[in-house]
Amino acid sequence: MRVAIAGAGAVGRSIAAELVGSEHQVMLIEREAANFEPHTVEQAEWVLADACELSSLEEAGIQLCDVVIAATGDDKVNLVVSLLAKTEFAVKRVVARVNNPSNEWLFNEAWGVDVAVSTPRVLAAMVEEAVSVGGLVQLLTLRQGQANLVEMTLPEDTPWAGKPVRDIDLPRDAALVTVLRGGRVIVPQPDDALEAGDELLFVASANVEGDIRKALGSG
Known part of the structure; x- marks a missing residue:
């Protein structure tokens, strides 16, 4: 995969290093000579x-x-780059960094953004995920808010211990994609039994997240 990164500051370089390490072709575009x-x-x-x-x-x-x-590090620049990449060059996937959370509403399809990543929001979600047991936590927004990656950790007294995945009555626009158990990443099968402490990762439309809570008994 060939990836272009606009901005070769600390964030851009870190992303580039990760992608290069995964054997992708990476191009860094930087306008400031000091960061080149x-x-x-x-x-x-x-x-x-x-x-x-x-x-x-x-x-x-x-x-x-x-x-x-x-x-x-400039939201205006990131929006312009996203718009040009999508509308002028038909790039399949555009990911944009949101520096100021108050600007997050702008990072949508109208500006060519497929995925917006807000560092404050992601950090807050990670903190919430670390301390929340039994509640549904939104980790990441996908496709301009059309779906979210959400997580729930089953508490020690969960009634789901020993029950199979197939018994979860999920709404139509939701899917259980992964179960994290200790150091394992499990692709759930219908007959797999759940355990207390399991971290369940779902991809779901925002409007059905309440139904997921109800299905798992977390109200």
């Missing part, structure tokens, strides 16, 4: 250019990328 440090991620292609300029993106070959990540 190819030695920090040597396996990536580096381009000194303004990602908000159409000609710069075209010269960099962004039209050949499968994914564009707008990872600068």
Whole structure:
């Protein structure tokens, strides 16, 4: 997979290093000479250019990328990069960093954003997930809010201990995708028995999250 990252600050470089480590082709686009440090991620292609300029993106070959990540520290820049990538170059997947939570509402399909990542929101969800048992926690928003990745940890006194996955009466627009148990990642099968302490990960529409709570007895 070929990925372009706009912004080679600490966040952009970290993302690039992770993707390179997974054997993806990565291009970092940076407009500030002070942040142009190819030695920090040597396996990536580096381009000194303004990602908000159409000609710069075209010269960099962004039209050949499968994914564009707008990872600068400026929300306005990230929105412009996302819009250009989607509308001018038809990039299949656009991921954008949200720096200011108050701007999160702008990061949607109208601006070319497929996935918006708000660091404060993600951190808050991680904290909530770590301390919440028996409640449903939203971890990530997918497809401009059309669906969410949500988690529930079964408490020690759960009535679901020993019961099979098939007994969970999930609503139509929800799916149990993974069960985390200790150090294991389990792809749930209908006959698999649940255990206290299991972390259940669901992909679900926001409007059925209440039904998931009811199905698992957490009201």
